[in-house]
Amino acid sequence: MRPGGHMTEHEKVFRYKLDFYYQSALIYLVTLIAYGGIRGNFVEQKFEYVLGDPIIYVIMFFVLMSLVTLGLNALRNRRLIITPDAIVFKHRWHERRVALPDIEWLHIGREAHVQTGGRFQVIVFKLQSRRRLFRIRVGRYERERELVAEMTRIAEGVPKRKQRPWRRRKFTNR
Secondary structure, X not given: OOOOOOOOOOOXXXXXXXXXXXXXXXXXXHHHHXXXXXXXXXXXXXEEOOOOOHHHHHHHHHHHHHHXXXXXXXXXXXXXXXXXXXXXXXXXXXXXXXXXHHEEEEEEEOOOOOOOOOOOOEEEEEEOOOOOEEEEEHHHEOOHHHHXXXXXXXXXXXXXXXXXXXXHOOOOOO
């Protein structure tokens, strides 16, 4: 990004999806309305809501927490920006820039313990100066195919992930 906050033509910006948060807030809200409608009473042509029911409070808690989570994630405004020389993790208050030459290895593939569809679920890379890995879950960003294409372009100039020694061995029954 340029100093004024404007993108250059070579930067690709991928916004974090909020679909899940919208859906969960809506589901909890519909559940609250439906349960309240079933449990409520019509007394003298007036709907009286049953607030003494503890399940109403539990559902209200879930509605409130899902709305707060949605609000915080919308306020945070997370983005993944790919520039010709770096990968930038950015949100409203912080920016983390990873220079491409600092990447030790990069792997595009599936997560072993996650059972979701799609061939490309995760992008994992390791920096030379950092012990922990960076993990980008592709499905959490808009324009998934374009993100995978950009990361594949970056992966062409970065070494592939080394196989772990314990996975190379074939165990035989002796």
